[in-house]
Amino acid sequence: xxxxxxxxxxxxxxxxxxxxxxxxxxxxxxxxxxxxxxxxxxxxxxxxxxxxxxxxxxxxxxxxxxxxxxxxxxxxxxxxxxxxxxxxxxxxxxxxxxxxxxxxxxxxxxxxxxxxxxxxxxxxxxxxxxxxxxxxxxxxxxxxxxxxxxxxxxxxxxxxxxxxxxxxxxxxxxxxxxxxxxxxxxxxxxxxxxxxxxxxxxxxxxxxxxxxxxxxxxxxxxxxxxxxxxxxxxxxxxxxxxxxxxxxxxxxxxxxxxxxxxxxxxxxxxxxxxxx
Numbered sequence: 471x472x473x474x475x476x477x478x479x480x481x482x483x484x485x486x487x488x489x490x491x492x493x494x495x496x497x498x499x500x501x502x503x504x505x506x507x508x509x510x511x512x513x514x515x516x517x518x519x520x521x522x523x524x525x526x527x528x529x530x531x532x533x534x535x536x537x538x539x540x541x542x543x544x545x546x547x548x549x550x551x552x553x554x555x556x557x558x559x560x561x562x563x564x565x566x567x568x569x570x571x572x573x574x575x576x577x578x579x580x581x582x583x584x585x586x587x588x589x590x591x592x593x594x595x596x597x598x599x600x601x602x603x604x605x606x607x608x609x610x611x612x613x614x615x616x617x618x619x620x621x622x623x624x625x626x627x628x629x630x631x632x633x634x635x636x637x638x639x640x641x642x643x644x645x646x647x648x649x650x651x652x653x654x655x656x657x658x659x660x661x662x663x664x665x666x667x668x669x670x671x672x673x674x675x676x677x678x679x680x681x682x683x684x685x686x687x688x689x690x691x692x693x694x695x696x697x698x699x700x701x702x703x704x705x706x707x708x709x710x711x712x713x714x715x716x717x718x719x720x721x722x723x724x725x726x727x728x729x730x731x732x733x734x735x736x737x738x739x740x741x742x743x744x745x746x
Contacts, residue, residue, distance in 0.1 A: 472507070473675055473713060474550045474746040479727055483735035486539035492729035495671065495716040496547040497522070497530035503556040503710060506549065514544040529716040534729075545727060553710040561695035563611060568693045570609045572664040575693060583691055585719035586666035591638040591658045599642060600659040611665070615690065615700055616707070618659055622652045623705030631683060631741070635721050650686040652702040654721055657688050666691040670699065671724040673713040675745050677704065682743050684726060689717055 477496065498506055511520075511532070518537040525531040563569045565576065575583060603621055607613035626646035638658035641647040647655070653669055660667040667690045674685040687701035687708060697717075699708025716724050731737075 471553055471710070472550060473553050473711075474548070475673055475713065476546065476548045476742075476744045476746060477673075477726075478544070478546045478742045480545075480740045481543040482738050482740070483541050483731070483733070484737075485733060485735045486541050487731040487733035487735045488539050489536040489543060490730035490732065492534040492536075492543070492727060493725075494532040494534060494545065494547075495529060495724065495726050496545070497532060497715070498549055498551060498672070499529060499714040499717070501714065503554045504713070505552045507552055508548075508550040510546075510548045512544075512546040512548075514542065515540045527716075527718050529718070539733075549713075551713060553713075555710055558698070558707040558709055559612070561692065561698070563692055564694035569611055571604050571611050571614050573611070574664060575666070575691075579691075579693065583666040586668050586691065587661055587664070588719070589658075589661055590720075591654060592662055593639045595639055596642060596655070596658050597662040600662045603659070604663060611692065614663070615660070615665075618656060619700050619702050619707075620705050622656060622702035625652065627652075627679070627703065629679075629683070632739075648686075649703040650721060653686045653688050656700065656702045660688070660690055668697075668717050668719055669721040669724055670714060670717045671726065672715040673743070673745075674701075674704075675711045675713070683741075684715075684743070685712070686721075686724070687712065 517534045519535040521533040523531050603617045604614045607617045628646055630648040635650040635654040636647055638655040641651040641655045657667040667688050670687050670689050687699055689697045689699050691697055701708055718724050
């Protein structure tokens, strides 16, 4: 199927400001079953320069530079993708000992995965909870991941458009949060059992609750399967309705637009996301 997204963000300042370099993560990542057909980026005021590159984690990064003061910054990204159906469970975990948790990756892979194995935000409560879920799933890797997805799916969802994710233990204790809170808890639980996991930001088609805002989910690295997406907000494995913008070991690096300005202005943000 074709997915067409129009994402508009506008920052308004009450007095003119000098914009520093702005970093954009608004260009979709390539996946075997998903192909970018068209991409348009419009920015006001007109930038003096746009540099498009690949960051340290393989994401498309767009750096935008400006020469003149302005009272607003408007960014519109439009994209069309061909997104094909695929079997999310069409893989075999190998080496076979990785079919059960906890496990250790082969040394050559483990070295590369270190940023995604760091026990950031982990606590004894989260580790104990993850082990209970794993035991209930017979310590089977895939079954544990699906059980973890379903457990978080039962929490109370709340829309929180701005701000950093809550600490994972807070989300677990309160049993509520936004998609990025769910995702950081999912990541912490996976890492507690030795599964490399990362934060993904993008779009989700087909869920009215998510279609008008950025979405977040997790990817885990499974030997023999590579990076596979799990969406605890949906309670499911990721299929062809998700559009990937950026993936990172550190959720704070996934902002679609980040940068600075010089001046004493107050700013407001308006954002609009539409699937066509």
